[in-house]
Amino acid sequence: MSQLSLRSLGRAEVVRDGQPVKWEAESSRDLVFFLLAHPEGRTREDIIQGLWQEDPSARSSNRFRVALHRARAALGAPGRIAEVYGVYRLSDEVLRASDVFRLYAALAEAEHAGGDARLQALSQALAEYGGDFLPHLQAEWVQTAREEHLSAYTRACLERSVLHCEHLQCELAVQDLVAALRRDPFLGENHHQKLMTCLSVVEGKYAATEHYRRFLRFLREDLNDAPMPETVDLAGRIKRGERICHHGQPEVRLTHNCPFTADGRCPGPYAELLKLV
Template identity: 45%
Template sequence: MTSPPDPPHILLRSMGHATVVIDGAAVTWPARSAEELLWFLHAHPAGVYRYDILNLLWGLEDTPAAANRFRVALHRLRHCLRRPDAVLERGGRYQLHPDLLAASDTHSLHQALSSSRLASTAREREDLLRRALAAADGEYLPQLQGDWVDQARSHHRAAIVEAELTLAALHCGAQECTLAAQALVRAAQEDPLIGELHHQRLMACLATTRDRFAAIEHYRRYRHFLSHEVGDTPMPDTVTLAERIKAGEQPCADGFPDFMDRQGRP
């Protein structure tokens, strides 16, 4: 009896330039609807009903014509991935096969981040965090628009920010000030609303690793962001810190005793 052929080796790269790679070659989609269906299911790993796919992805009611469009897109998706079981249907919910979800960069990101929380040593935790961040190369599905993809982006962005902030805390605890500052800069770039404590920490790191002008420049940019994007002003503690740095103090020498506690001790 002839053994069934091995399934193709598939990689799903959803961050940065979204592509699907099968056995080393990028997939060429015969129709945009098949690619959209793939990424919509990727963003909903627990599965989603056909009605919601039609409504949230394509803005359609569940009519016979719309149902036919879904069936065609589903057939094309399975054919392109060379796996009849690429999309599973269970209790009316459609979801990507677990093997495909596990083959995606976002899975690597969250898996490494989850493992880092359970790591027993700071060095092991740092290695896992760096592995997580290596998987997060760019924005999630930049070619797509819609509330559903915005929600998924926020979820993955929060994971990246958590990894950067935890990495900064580890470097801070090891007195690796330059590396701590770099991680905080990346976290603030990813999400300017990371929390004012982290902006204070970054100001102190910049004053220590570079100079007071770099720290004050960050404070000014943060104040401008709050004013123009949020309609708010920095907290009094942040203003006081800026004044101390302007006066030539290096507040990092005083320490931020709650910084490690708020990030979780390594």
């Protein structure tokens, strides 16, 4: 059977036997990625409403049948989009061929690993995240999946920054904190405090103070808010040149938002498929 590779993070691409798939219509391509965003599957009615915002009718049902036929042909086998009791889903083989699956498989491994193995698993997860989920689309179902995957990415960044901090790899800790906050500046204020602390060690008090000023501007212009007293106090201590970094904090494990499971944790009900990686 032909080999598949699905990329959806940072770009949308399906490769079959080393060649990019040429879609007969965008509807068939979008159907594949819609099912990737809903690995548990969706009914015909859910797909019609989710993809095209249409109610079930003879016209929309025909549109679905055509898109399904073309999507199956593009993937190389009818069974790669299976239908069981009226629910359509990508086969396990197709799901395992996706970057989204590899991201969450690596996060699942990190949750159950320790030491260097945990660091390697987190690094593998971050390497899989090439950018926003389906950046060319702005549909509601895309936005929902995009936020879930972004949350997984930023939490992996934060978790790896803790490991770097524990090993006194301050520059690497700063890189991960910056990556997380660049992707999602609305993360908790405590993460901005941590970055200020790390910057004061790696680049000095002026770099840490500059981040504080940018954070103040973000709070004022985007949120019409002010920093917590703890953040103001921290900035003052940094400006005075105090040494405020404390290593050896207890290990922190963050909860991941896994869209493949009902409770948001990996591997959960997806465990059997994850074992096959």
